[in-house]
Amino acid sequence: MTDKPIPSYRRVLLKLSGEALMGREQFGISADVVERLAGEIRELVEARVQVALVVGGGNIFRGVGLAGRGMDRVTGDQMGMLSTVINALALQDAIEHAGMNARVMSAVRINQVCEDYIRRRAIRHLEKGRVVVFAAGTGNPFFTTDSAASLRAIEINADLMLKATKVDGIYSADPMSDASAKRYTHLTYDEVIDQRLAVMDTTAIVLCRDNGMPLRVFDINSPGDLMQVVMGADDVGTLVDNNTTRANR
Numbered sequence: 001m002t003d004k005p006i007p008s009y010r011r012v013l014l015k016l017s018g019e020a021l022m023g024r025e026q027f028g029i030s031a032d033v034v035e036r037l038a039g040e041i042r043e044l045v046e047a048r049v050q051v052a053l054v055v056g057g058g059n060i061f062r063g064v065g066l067a068g069r070g071m072d073r074v075t076g077d078q079m080g081m082l083s084t085v086i087n088a089l090a091l092q093d094a095i096e097h098a099g100m101n102a103r104v105m106s107a108v109r110i111n112q113v114c115e116d117y118i119r120r121r122a123i124r125h126l127e128k129g130r131v132v133v134f135a136a137g138t139g140n141p142f143f144t145t146d147s148a149a150s151l152r153a154i155e156i157n158a159d160l161m162l163k164a165t166k167v168d169g170i171y172s173a174d175p176m177s178d179a180s181a182k183r184y185t186h187l188t189y190d191e192v193i194d195q196r197l198a199v200m201d202t203t204a205i206v207l208c209r210d211n212g213m214p215l216r217v218f219d220i221n222s223p224g225d226l227m228q229v230v231m232g233a234d235d236v237g238t239l240v241d242n243n244t245t246r247a248n249r
Helices: 031-046 063-067 073-097 119-127 145-155 189-194 202-210 225-230
Strands: 011-016 050-055 102-106 131-135 160-165 186-188 215-219 238-241
Touching: 011 031, 011 145, 031 050, 031 073, 031 225, 050 073, 050 119, 050 145, 073 102, 073 131, 102 119, 119 131, 119 145, 131 145, 145 160, 145 202, 160 225, 186 189, 189 202, 189 238, 215 225
Parallel strands: 011 050, 011 160, 050 131, 102 131, 160 215, 186 238
Antiparallel strands: 215 238
């Protein structure tokens, strides 16, 4: 009998953008996408990996855009937070349909819909093998869901933060418009900041840097990459951490 490989990470936090849930749709949530994501998350859970998620809301509403046209920024951000709750509930449903237990925990109080975010309770859910979906960002305006993901990853003592994107890592330039763009396999957080690479906002990056939280950026649309990363594959996406001995390659 062949022993199953042991994951390199015991507890991970996966950051999903709202746009990732759209698939080929122009708006909203693609049932096919959330079903596929639930299947990939199930593989992690079956490998005894504790999984938490933070989801954005850009597929439903973007407060920043309307703030530029006169809407109060705080109101717009609050609407964006509620959009993330909708996405989190969709993910919870798909995860449960895939045979797992899941909990949505919101940074703003919506008791009849989901649980309030309480750090100790979130960790307990993870220890019991439940998938935890964090919603409503940090609960405060002016903070992105990337910053929320960094914060939650640190709070739950995750071993790795995973940022799911539409490209297979971090590039020196936009690979969609620049054919000469170079993909990095490893960067330090200081290099990301100094080179102004479009990974996450500076607040999110600094949170990870100052708390030693490693980040792996990878392509969510590449089947199997999520599992490969968690199993320790070093050639998938881009790793960002504070290790200067192998930086910028």
